[in-house]
Amino acid sequence: EVQLVESGGGLVQPGRSLRLSCTTSGFTFDDYAMSWVRQAPGKGLEWVGFIRIKTYGETTDYAASVKGRFTISRDDYRNIAYLQMNSLKTEDTGVYYCIRGRQWPDYWGQGTLVTVSS
């Protein structure tokens, strides 16, 4: 059974950093791009970015709203994807979902709530 479990969310002050983890199981992790999507409270869905597989150099793409502040990485040995979030802003508040794939993403984690507030 495919599982994605996010962790690392919480309350953080503006300007600080947070790292989210996405621990996966039930599939061959290094065969899949991994993505992050977020959802502000009561709002719709917004792509954050994704990381390609090793074959494609583990290259990344980011939404303009997070580029230069957020970094996605992966550990193919431990089957974990990461989202490093720096210089957090209040508008980064929301539930962050880890997703398998990118152009036709299929499995989603349960999400982890990040609240950026002083």
Added chain:
Amino acid sequence: DVVMTQSPLSLPVTLGQPASISCRSSQGLVYSDGNTYLNWFQQRPGRSPRRLLYQVSNRDSGVPDRFSGSGSGTDFTLKISRVEAEDVAIYYCMQGTHWPYTFGQGTKLEIK
């Protein structure tokens, strides 16, 4: 960015009746490999989104066959042949052709 416009945003439906959601993109969604990366997701209250359909019309495993997708170019549709109580949710279309990938605003389906 490609703008995905869904309509209606609110959809009250009587149980057993059909429902239809439109999704229009501001650009064509055919990728360089010939595929059209238009997906539909269902988000039930308090839950993570779940993929229903991918590449316009391919239904995911476990998705009831009352859900169907169609369309091409910039105009796509999700249809539910007979709405059931468990279909109460917000439905999102999403394009995976042009980066940044984008979602529609969501359509909230409720029982009338």
